[in-house]
Amino acid sequence: MKGVSITSKKPKLSFWQIWNMSFGFLGIQFGFALQNANTSRIFETLGADTENLAFYWLAAPVTGLVVQPIIGYYSDRTWHPTWGRRRPYFTIGALLATAALCIMPNSPALWVAIGTLWIMDGSINISMEPFRAFVGDMLPDEQRTQGFAMQSFFIGIGAVVASILPWVFSHWLGVSNQAEEGQIPDSVKWSFYIGAFAFISAVMWTVFTTKEYPPEDANTTDQVDAELINNNTTAPANYVKIGLSLLFITIALCSWFYMANLNPQLYVLCGVIGFFAIAYVVAGLLMINNSPTNGFIQIVQDFQHMPKTMVQLAYVQFFSWFGLFTMWIYTNSAVTSHIFNSSDPTSAAYNEGADWVSFLFSWYNGVAAILALIIPYISKALSRRHTHLIALCCGGLGLISFYFTTNHYMLLVSMAGVGFAWASILSVPYSMLSSSLPAKKMGYYMGIFNFFIVIPQIIAASLLGFLITTFFDSEFIFALILGGCSLILAGVLCLFVNEEKQNIP
Incomplete structure (x- = not known):
């Protein structure tokens, strides 16, 4: 690969090369899955008011809003003959996130857990953002859907294992899933320790097995800046x-x-x-x-002058991630109260419901891992936007069906639809977007594209608590219905996306 510019025609990579360059996402998703499935549980155990959960979750989108564009900007301008362009950021983020994962389940108070969430999410973002640009850097256009699908596969596998860990520890290994008031159960603590080890190991596998293309001089000098000003x-x-x-x-x-x-x-x-x-x-x-x-x-300036396809995809991303964030915040509260009939974190019924939520999160990610390998073929047959439309509608209907379910085993069907949506969200929009971006600013624009992931999350955090308490009498199952409707709307908006390849230098 030495001497090949990322702006020239890139050679096709083998299956195992794509495997190695994507493997780090296995560890990154360990961190995200443990965060998504257990943060509300940890907050409630430490005394958080359920109505304020969305507000406490603000750490995730706020850090993404600030960190990702900055990391994208500097990673585009980074080059080291040994460490490359994106891999230094993989490494730094992994080290910080590993430490945060060990601290989170040992938080002695709610404010410590909230502060650790800020650190943990920011660190995960430092590792994650360059991985999106990595596909654009390393793969020719015809392999990018496969590259993002491989990332989705590892995201699914990592999330399956990480989400199910508390359930495995409590049901298979006999580790207690209950604790005294204000204490995090041992099953959750050991899950985070395993997640920390998996995070650093997987990311470093990619760092040491993948070599990056050296960029042309123009990509790491002020010429990029001058071109932007001229345009x-x-x-x-x-x-x-x-x-x-x-x-x-x-x-x-x-x-x-x-x-x-x-x-x-x-x-x-x-x-x-x-x-x-x-x-x-x-x-x-x-x-x-x-x-x-x-x-x-x-x-x-780049936010003001986004490529047309990026603007169209922004609406799709907004409503997709609004629905996902609603699910991550309120699934635990909705399932424990609506199906297991308990809102007391110290009760056996609540903790049984919380463990089942972890299992459900593992299940939908498992479905996503399998479908991620199939989505490239579906996209080739139907087009990427129609594939994304179908997937998002399946996810939306899955969330809405929670309201009508009384047997918790039926939620496996509901979450299978969410899994299809999740697999598509993690691959199809990025595949469509990468063809419309200039290669020399791939990480930069991927960071800006992240605005349309974090902004809906911030809006969800500010509005959901108000909406649920004001209009739905604090019945959190209705939050999932709102999330489902948002996913369906995102699917409809896919029809307005122009996915024709654009000639971008």
């Missing part, structure tokens, strides 16, 4: 105008929430809009004053 068609003053308009909306919403004495969590929504308002104003003022090009200005 910027929005006047600097217009950035300031856009920012001031967003700032006006922020102030108006805050005033409304305050005068109506609405749920304080809604102010998070104001924070998101205000974040973009300030970013646009500052970037515009810097450009007006002819400040030197920097990463901050470029992130704002």
Whole structure:
């Protein structure tokens, strides 16, 4: 591979080369799966009010919003003859995430667990974001669907094992899944320890078995920045105008929430809009004053001038991840209260329900792992957007069906539909997107694309608690219905995505 530029025609890789470059996602998903399946349980055990769970979960999307574009920007400009371009970030993120996974189940208080979640999610993001760009760097266009599908396969396998670990420890190995009030059960603690070992081992396997293509000089110099400035068609003053308009909306919403004495969590929504308002104003003022090009200005400019396909996919991603985040936050509360009839974290029924949720999360990821290998063939036969439409509708109907289920074993059917959606979400949008991005800014745009994963999560965290308590009398099963409807809407929006390959340098 020595001497091959990522912007030239890339040779096809063998099955095992794609296997090795994707294997790190097995460990990354160990971390995410343990986080998704057990964080609400840990928070509730440490005394969290269920109505505030979405607010406590803000760590995940906020860290993604900040970390991923920055990591994408710098990884595009990184090159080391031994460590390569993306692999230094894989390594740093893995070391930090491993430490956080060991600390999380030993949190002595709720505030410690919330703080550890911030660290853990930020560290996982440092490792995960460059993996998306890795496929675009290493594979020709005709192999990218296979590359993202392989990542989805390892995501599924990692999530299966990680999600089921508490159930395995408690039902097969006899480790206690109950503890005194305020204490995390041993079954959860040992699951996190195993996850920490798997995370660092899998990521380092990819680091030591995969060599990256050295980039052309233009990809790691200021020429990339100059090209971006030359292609910027929005006047600097217009950035300031856009920012001031967003700032006006922020102030108006805050005033409304305050005068109506609405749920304080809604102010998070104001924070998101205000974040973009300030970013646009500052970037515009810097450009007006002819400040030197920097990463901050470029992130704002690239956000303003996204490729057409990326804009179309942004709507699909928004509603897809709104539905997923709803599921991750409220499945534990919905299943334990609606099906196992208990909301007491110290009761046997609650912990049995919580263990079953871990099993369900393992199940849908197992389904996703299998279907990830089939999706490239379905996409070839039906087109990628129609495959994604079908998958998202199956996932949406699966979540809605929770409301009508009384036998917890029937939830296996519901979660099979979610598994199909999950396999598609992890591969198909990225496959469509990568063909529309310039190779020299692959990591950069992948980081910006992550905005449409984390923004819906932040909005979900700010709105869901208010919606469920105000309109559904704190019956958390209705959160899953909202999530299901969101997935179906995302599927319909797939029909408006142009997936024709674009000629991007």
